[in-house]
Amino acid sequence: MDFILYEVNGAVGTITINREKALNALNSQVLDELSATLDAVDLDTVRCLILTGAGEKSFVAGADIGEMSTLTKAEAEAFGKKGNDVFRKLETFPIPVIAAVNGFALGGGCEISMSCDIRICSENAMFGQPEVGLGITPGFGGTQRLARLVSPGMAKQLIYTARNIKAPEAYRIGLVNDIIKAEVDEQGNVVKSAKEALMEAAGKMAAGIAKQAPIAVRASKKAINDGLQVDMDQAIVIEEKLFGSCFETEDQKAGMGNFLEKDKEKKLKVVPFVNR
Ligand code: CAA
Numbered sequence: 001m002d003f004i005l006y007e008v009n010g011a012v013g014t015i016t017i018n019r020e021k022a023l024n025a026l027n028s029q030v031l032d033e034l035s036a037t038l039d040a041v042d043l044d045t046v047r048c049l050i051l052t053g054a055g056e057k058s059f060v061a062g063a064d065i066g067e068m069s070t071l072t073k074a075e076a077e078a079f080g081k082k083g084n085d086v087f088r089k090l091e092t093f094p095i096p097v098i099a100a101v102n103g104f105a106l107g108g109g110c111e112i113s114m115s116c117d118i119r120i121c122s123e124n125a126m127f128g129q130p131e132v133g134l135g136i137t138p139g140f141g142g143t144q145r146l147a148r149l150v151s152p153g154m155a156k157q158l159i160y161t162a163r164n165i166k167a168p169e170a171y172r173i174g175l176v177n178d179i180i181k182a183e184v185d186e187q188g189n190v191v192k193s194a195k196e197a198l199m200e201a202a203g204k205m206a207a208g209i210a211k212q213a214p215i216a217v218r219a220s221k222k223a224i225n226d227g228l229q230v231d232m233d234q235a236i237v238i239e240e241k242l243f244g245s246c247f248e249t250e251d252q253k254a255g256m257g258n259f260l261e262k263d264k265e266k267k268l269k270v271v272p273f274v275n276r
Helices: 028-040 073-091 108-114 142-149 152-161 167-172 194-210 214-227 232-245 250-260
Strands: 004-009 012-017 048-053 058-060 097-101 104-106 118-122 126-128 178-180 190-192
Touching (some): 012 028, 012 194, 028 073, 048 058, 048 108, 048 194, 058 097, 058 108, 097 108, 097 194, 108 126, 108 142, 118 194, 126 167, 167 178, 178 194, 190 194, 214 232, 214 250
Parallel strands (some): 012 048, 048 097, 058 104, 097 118, 104 126, 118 178
């Protein structure tokens, strides 16, 4: 792969979009490689993914403007579909995906972060959908996911004005769950860069997810995602079925058995969740 790095540490996989010279902009090759990387994730061992961009400056600065600049209407529609197919694969990926947003998340960058389950960012992060300033609409799901994630009114304001927002505003409107600061000592020296601190926080969160019962985590993701697409009467049925599906698994027996164990020493033991 030229533009994607993938590494696994225990039960956590980290995907890095690695096209730093172009601020990790998404061209067709990046999208194809991302799709192939997701297909190759070993779901028997990996229980949570982190998605980030190479370097300290940019998460993803959008779809590749150079590649898009000469597209015909039909080609542009196909390019939108290519991005949407990969982002949907990410959104519906069986295990949780945390976006560690290390800088610019503009256009397709904001859109890919919104396809992840959870977004945390560094202090220097900047979010936005600047597409109308380029004469196009957001094309990788931005009109849909931003409206659902924040609110239709706020999404319309951001998209119509093409205004980019900094991390504190993204936090205030609920676009990111947390802002991670660089660590500085008493003399003002940087001990941990914004990116290092962000990746450490993302790693901790991912490890915290990975130690929970994997079947239950996957079922929770599916229940939330699928339930949001339908009305409440259908949504609670989706939950009932997924709730039921966790029972009689080894993890449910171990998890509940552990809680009910009378012996305090045994009760404190780590539950050996097994993905079955
Ligand atoms: N596509 C292609 N190349 C990009 C890019 C993009 N989206 N964003 C940055 N780059 C490239 C630049 O062309 C430049 O390349 P060269 O060194 O070869 O000239 C390199 O990355 C560094 O960029 P800058 O010199 O511009 O860096 P900067 O610090 O001055 O500015 C920036 C950073 C504000 C992010 C600026 O690069 C920028 O505005 N980028 C475009 C952001 C944008 O509009 N994104 C939306 C794209 S449209 C989209 O995503 C549609 C969709 O929904 C599918």
